[in-house]
Amino acid sequence: MMDLRSDPPLTESSLWEAIFDKTSDSILLVDVRSGKILKANRPSELLLGKPQNSIIGTSISSLLLPAEGYKSVGHDAIAQSLPAAQARLQKAIKDCISKGEFQEVECELGEDRRMRACIFPVNSKGQINNLILILADITEWKKKEKALKASEEKYRKLYMKSPGMLESIDGEGYIVSVNDTWLEKMGYTLDEVIGHRYTKFFTRASKEYALSTSTPEFLKTGEFKNRNFQLVKKNGDLMDVLVTIISERDESGKIVGILDFITDVTELKKAEGILKASEEKYRNLYMKAPAMLESIDPKGIILSVNDIWLKKLGYTREEVLGHRYDEFLAPASIDRVKKYTEYQKTHVIPTNTGVDIQAHGEINFQVVKKNGEILDTMISAFSVRDDSGKVVQIIEMINDITARKRAEEALRRSEEKYRTLFESNVVGVALSDREGVIHECNRAIAAIFGYTEEEFLHVSVPALYANSKDRELFLSMIEKTGEVGNFETVMRKKDGTSIWVLFSAKRIPLEDKELFLVTLINIDQIKQAMQVVKDSHNSLLKLYEDALSISDMKTNLITFASHELKTPLVPIIGWAEFMAQTINKGKKLDEIIGMEEVASILQSARRLTTIINNFLDVGRIESKRLELKMGKHKTTILMKNAVDSVAQLALSHNIAINNHIQDFDIWVDGFRIEQVFINILSNAIKYSPEGTQVTVTLEVNGNQISIFFKDQGYGFTPEQLGEVWRPFSSKSMQSKDNTLPGTGIGLFLTRGLIERHNGTIEISSPGPNLGSTVKITLPMNLLRNGETSSPEDKKRDQG
Known part of the structure; x- marks a missing residue:
């Protein structure tokens, strides 16, 4: 529908020329005094x-069909609403005439x-x-508007x-909006969030x-996925x-809106940390x-062996x-072990753990040590399977039974004449009744x-319990x-x-009787072995706790690194942001930034480089x-080069450096x-009070040169001297007020x-x-005859 509200006052001729034949809407020219329609277009x-x-010629009051006309064609709803529509239209016409202004009515x-x-x-x-009426059927537009509002409300x-x-x-x-989940997880109200910078909560x-x-990356690409952040x-x-x-983006490519999808992975991070610690713990175990433990893949390739495996067999x-x-393996054992391994790949009892781990009994076999000796062993294997049941790894526990086999062989020879007295079934079987x-x-x-x-x-069965x-x-x-099934208990033997x-x-x-068919085995040795395993487990836990002390040293390193790397970055980022703001304001950098500021940035960058290189x-x-x-x-x-490098540091601490070193050639x-x-x-x-001195001297003793650096600083206790060379130790160096902890x-x-x-310190x-x-x-003559590499380097290169 044409919108003429902003046009200047129209004359009849200019109006018709402008719109009468150029629109699809209904256009009527009405005479004000008679109320009759003078002209009407085809639509x-x-x-x-x-x-x-x-x-044409009808009265404007009869513009709409009478209610009976709609009823006659089955439009009862339109007929009911017709009086109100006519009344609204008539009122708009009267207002237009009385006020002389454009009127619009739906x-x-x-x-x-x-x-x-x-x-x-x-x-x-x-x-x-005269009046001009432009009528338009906006039914479809209203439907679309309603559907759009419903869709907007839905989303x-x-x-x-x-x-x-x-x-x-x-x-x-x-931030222009956040959803309920955002507010619930972060604990804020909507008023505390809307209108703030998105980084406020980082x-x-x-x-x-x-x-x-x-x-910066987002501004180039317009998106990024699954980036790690922490919210407060x-x-x-922290989350x-x-x-x-x-x-x-708008038509010009400018970003006008951003939608963030945020996933809370706090618990996942914690679980990853716990899993990592658990993996490390069981790796140590x-x-x-x-x-002896070994892990092999389905093709029989060894993936890992533990320390006792290497020690027993003598390999690296x-x-x-x-x-x-x-x-x-010894040649005689290869076929047996291969069949045993193939059995592991084809037999499994499904579990509900997501990964099937199934033991497959024990077999005896022989292995060959590096020195050629034969070792009698017993193997217990566990196959690890994925969700599809496919074997992904086989873990084998190997026990050295060489000594036991020798004892068994001696026993077998001494008792061979009595073996016919025993049944072949090693499992005890009995039939008993309730009494x-x-x-x-x-x-x-x-x-x-x-x-x-x-x-x-x-023997009475109750007496055995x-x-x-x-x-x-x-x-x-x-x-x-x-x-x-599998009832464990303690019973008494004859003795x-x-x-x-x-x-x-x-x-x-x-x-005609109800009897109990009982199968029984002696698990006394297994129980004893379980106690041995438990005792070994406790010993391993103690070793694990000792290893935790090593992680404390790593923690000190991380603390130092985060502090030292951050310190030179702060002025670099600060000056960069200042220069960006200066450019944005239309100013020239050379009007604001001088050599002193550039030197500050360069000094921070060099300090960062030094830390990283160290x-x-x-x-x-x-x-x-x-x-x-x-x-x-x-x-x-x-x-001299070294003293010049620390001159500014010495000046800032009011420390004098006395360089009394003599001139010698060294390689x-x-x-x-x-x-x-x-x-x-x-x-x-750094570790001396202000106003003190550092003195450097040199002595020559035979073919060696010694350089002494003597300060008047805070010194060391005997305990600190014992820790001073230990890397990542927080006790290695400290200032008097503990403001400059070293690593x-x-x-x-x-x-x-x-x-x-090849020197000492x-x-x-x-x-x-x-x-x-x-x-x-x-050493003064580490190199001779103009060589440019040390004997150690040459030896390594030749090797």
Whole structure:
């Protein structure tokens, strides 16, 4: 429908020329005095339901069909609403004439039809003689509007009631809405959130990461997925979350809206930490277990072995991993073990754990030690299967039974003449009744209790129980279900000693009687073995607790690293943000930023580089990958460069450096030795009171040169001296007021560099507040004849 409300006053001729023949809406020209329709366009026929010639000349009051007309064609709802529609239309016409202003009115014709009328006064010589009515059927538009509102309400409810945390942000980074789950999890009210920057609820580290990394990336791509952040809840608790962001852009490509999908993974993070600790714990238990353990894949390749495996067989881990397990078997045992392994792959009892772990009995076999000796062993294996039942790993426990096999062989030879007296079935079997009378038994069960078969037939079953209540429990269970499985109890042997037994029983009818068929085994040795395992477990736990102390050293390193790496980053980020704001304000950087500020940024960047290089050097030293670039250097030049490097630090602490070193030629890596001097001088300055001195001297003793760094600092106790070389130890160096805790990295790195030069380093101190002395000793002729690498390097290269 055409909108003419903003047009200037119209004349009849200009109006018709403009719109009469160019619109699909119904247009009527009405004479104000007579109230008759003077003109009507073709679309009026469709809207009003009359031919064009029937509309022209009719009164405006009869514009709409009479109610009876609608009833006659079955539109009762329209007929009922017609009077109200006519009244609204007539009122709008009167207002247009009386006020001389444009009028607009919507009329309802039944439940499903809507019409809009726009009425314009036509001025002629300052009088309103005519009206123009533009009528439009807006039924479909209203339906679409209603559907759109319903859809909008539907998705608004989905947004607000979504189980995930949702957050909407405008193009400037301010929060415009969050859903109910967001408020519930974070503990804020809506008023406390709307209008704030999206980073307000981040931890400091997450905010820095968002501003420096994720936000610039997002501005380029318009999205990112599953980024880790931490939010701060209203009560101060931290929430680990995964954030996925999508953006909405206008036609120019500018971001005008952002939707955040936030997933709370706090509990998952905790579970991951617990799982990692558990894995480490059981890895240690695996490696330190007293029994030989090996893990193989379905193809028979050895994935891992524990320490006792290597010790027993005499191999190194590199000689074992990646090889087939049968390479270590005696030839006579290969077929048996292969069949046993194949059995493991094809037999499994499903469990409800998600991963099936099933033991498959024990077999004896022989393995070959590295020195060629044969070892008799017994293997118990467990197959680990995935959800589909496929074997993914086989864990084998191997017990050295060489000594036991020798004893068994001796026993077998000595008792071979009596073997016919025993039955082949090693499981005890007996038939008894409720009263405890034994009707039948085999030799095995009689032997378990120390009786002959004849003797055991006269033994009362209740008398075998060490605890009569176990007998009563057994009878009640078999009465209810007719059978009992794996019942453990303590029984008495003929000699009165107690043993642990495991038996199962089933009630069976036999010769008009109800008897109990009992199968019984002696598990006394298993119980004893379980106690041994328990004792071993406790020992392993003690070893595990001792290992925790090592993690404390790593914690000190992490604390130092986070502090030291962050310190130089703060001024760099600060100046970067300041320069960005300056540019955004249209100012030139050279008007605001001078060499002093640039020097500050450069100094922070160099400090960060030094910290990172120190950590990298520690790693190279520990892995023996630190390479030296040896050459001929003068001691005076090396020391002067080091003193110049720490001059500003000494000045800021009001510390004087007295350099009394003499000039000698030494073969060293000049950069590394300067690094050593700088580390020692820096420590002496940082851990000395203001107004004190650091003195450097040199002595030559034969073919060795010694350099002494003596300070008037806080010194060490004997206990601290014992810890000073330990890497990552919080006791290695501390200032008097504990404001500058050290980690031992500098000293550890210094000692490593000196030792790589075949030198030594020592620290001595008379006591607290009495200063300390660092002594470095280096060989003067480490290299000869102009060589540029150390003998150690040459030996390694030749190897």
